[in-house]
Amino acid sequence: MTALDLRGLYFITDRNLSRKGIVEDVKSAIRGGVKIVQYREKEKCTRKMIEEAKEIGKICSANNVVFIVDDRVDVALAVGADGVHIGEHDIDFETARKILGNEKIIGVSVRSLEDAKKFEKLGADYISFSPIFETTTKKDIGNPIGLDVIKQAKKELRTTFTVIGGITQENLEDVLNAGADSVCMISAIFKKDDVESEVRRIRGIIKRHKESQH
Numbered sequence: 001m002t003a004l005d006l007r008g009l010y011f012i013t014d015r016n017l018s019r020k021g022i023v024e025d026v027k028s029a030i031r032g033g034v035k036i037v038q039y040r041e042k043e044k045c046t047r048k049m050i051e052e053a054k055e056i057g058k059i060c061s062a063n064n065v066v067f068i069v070d071d072r073v074d075v076a077l078a079v080g081a082d083g084v085h086i087g088e089h090d091i092d093f094e095t096a097r098k099i100l101g102n103e104k105i106i107g108v109s110v111r112s113l114e115d116a117k118k119f120e121k122l123g124a125d126y127i128s129f130s131p132i133f134e135t136t137t138k139k140d141i142g143n144p145i146g147l148d149v150i151k152q153a154k155k156e157l158r159t160t161f162t163v164i165g166g167i168t169q170e171n172l173e174d175v176l177n178a179g180a181d182s183v184c185m186i187s188a189i190f191k192k193d194d195v196e197s198e199v200r201r202i203r204g205i206i207k208r209h210k211e212s213q214h
Helices: 022-031 046-062 073-079 093-100 113-122 148-156 172-178 195-212
Strands: 036-039 066-070 083-086 105-110 126-129 161-164 182-184
Touching: 022 036, 022 046, 022 195, 036 046, 046 066, 046 073, 066 073, 066 105, 073 083, 073 093, 083 093, 093 105, 093 113, 105 113, 113 126, 113 148, 126 148, 148 172, 172 182, 172 195
Parallel strands: 036 066, 066 083, 083 105, 105 126, 126 161, 161 182
Antiparallel strands: none
């Protein structure tokens, strides 16, 4: 398993927003410097998902990039992914851990610090707070939870965490100032023509912010 380094930009695929296809998007994001890629697919049949995930997994493996499959433990196992990401409506954490074993990464989406602490105790490898702001990328995700949860998580969580939902060029600094070490930005990246250069630009902002804190 590739070592988990969640700092920086956590890249998530999005078929509906992609301009060049998600395999090309992943290649571009890796050239831009991302160290973790999540394959998120809600529409394809399982066989097609496995074919695509295998291809992405090979690209990630060749570049020492962590490869996570959203939701689907079966697909993650079939393609030898580094782990899975699960939400509140997906398979429960204990079952996922039983199936995957302790060597695989399991990340979980939460909406509160209370839930984050619960999954920290259960042994989640990372936490994702969602949504920080209003977002149109994912439907039925609930009201935004805001920046205060990031500030509290920074103080109270030992487990590494990322944040997602409505993060843009305009509010990225606010998110970083609140204490996020890692961010997910989907629409903000895919609205641009060049995924690689946008990924590079965002990573540069995060890097400069971290350096300014020392």
